[in-house]
Amino acid sequence: MPLVLMCSSPVLPHVPSARTLFRVSASSNVGAGASDGFPPFLPRAVERINDVAAIHLAKRIERLPVHTGFSKGPILSSCVRPLKQQESNDPVVLLHGFDSSCLEWRYTYPLLEEAGLEAWAVDILGWGFSNLETRPPSDVLSKRQHLYQFWSSYIKRPMVLVGPSLGAAVAIDFAVSYPEAVSKLVFIGASVYAEGTRDLTSFPKFVPYAGVFLLKSLPLRLLATRLAFKKIPDALIFFDWVQIGHLHCRLPWWEDATVDFMLSGGYNVIREIKQVEHKCLVLWGEDDEIISNKQAYRLHKELPNAILRQVRHCGHLPHVEKPREVAMHVLDFVGREKKDKAE
Known part of the structure; x- marks a missing residue:
């Protein structure tokens, strides 16, 4: 299961100075404050970010109440929602990878929105910036039910569901369970052939907590x-x-939510791939060093109704590294009219 982090676009014209990049905020605790334009539930460390696109998207993150059967009260669930909802076209819902957030879409999201799509960037339960103070379960079933309740409360129409890396497994699991909620699927650098985290389920809790401590460490983040x-x-x-x-x-509940997911066994959708009946787009970076693009050909072959597109000179996260190419592929997949508008 790959660790997926986010990045700034390599084509940004602005290069921040060392003084600006390494300035220290007053606190890294939750609460950036509305005076900065950021929602107050974001960690104060957001003030140290210099990536303009990340700043813009972070200021649009909001929490919407989602009622589920496994939580006593509504879960305030983080997302970026469109400025205007439509009725004529299917909405595009953007998931993210393992241990990531909707900020992963900071470059591609504006392109899709400017092209006229109704785009949502949704944080998967257990990751991102939702309020999990009550520590709801973060296993596969809970993630699936949470996404469904989010969809049924706010989107309410069949959606083009986009899943990068582990988000592709989330999308497959969801589409097989709730086919009526999905019109098409897009997979980017899909992590769908791992067999979950079964090896951790028999260990005492301190073992996955140690793993999560390592996952949070700077050296591993740099390497990933x-x-x-x-x-x-x-x-x-x-x-x-x-x-x-x-x-x-x-966020104070990140460790508990991640450990809960790891102890639950994680995603194993290998047997569900051939059950996907929706039209699919498989996107892959030709130079992906985390998940071999050989798996792209395997996934393309096993999906009943799929097309494959490779992104040249690109790694594991084409939607960050080559956002314009990804936007054009998605627009072409969704409909030629939207692509023409983007051009």
Whole structure:
């Protein structure tokens, strides 16, 4: 199961100074404050981020109440929702990878929105910036039910569900369980052939907590970020990438939610792939060092109704590294009219 972090676009014209990049905020606790334009539930470390696209998208994150059968009260669930909902086209719902957040979409989301799509970026239960103070379960079943209740409460129409990395497993699991909620599927660098975290289910709790402590560590974050992309910019921007990918880990319930997911066994959708009846787009970076693009051909072959597109000179996260190419592929997949508008 790959660790997926987020990054800034390598084509940004602005390179922050060392003084700006490494300034220290007053606190890393939750509560950036409305005076900064950020929602108050984000960790204060968001103030240290210099990535303009990340800042813009972070300011649009909100929490919507989602009622589920496994939580006493509604879960305030984080997402970025469209400025205007439509009725004529299917909404596009963007998931994210393992241990990530909706900030993963900060470059592609604006492109899709500017092209006229109704785009949602939704945090998967247990990750992102939702309020999990009551510690609801974060196993596969809970993630699936939470996404369904989010969909039925706010989206309410068949959606184009987009899943990068482990988000592809989330999308397959959801589409097989609730086919009526999905019109099409897009998989990006899909992590769908892992057999979950079964090896951890028999260990005492301190073992996965130790693993989560390592997962949060700076050396592992640096390594994972380096592996996720084909091209790495200078050290200052690279460190900013790591800060963005680490932001959601500062929420006080992140460790408990991640351990709960790991102890539950994680995702194993290998047998469900051939059950997917929806039309699918499989996108893959040709230079993916986390999940071999050989799996792209296997997934394309096993899905009953799929097309395959490769993104050249690109690593594991094409929607961050090559956002314009990904946006064009999605627009072409959703409909030619939207693609023409984008051009």
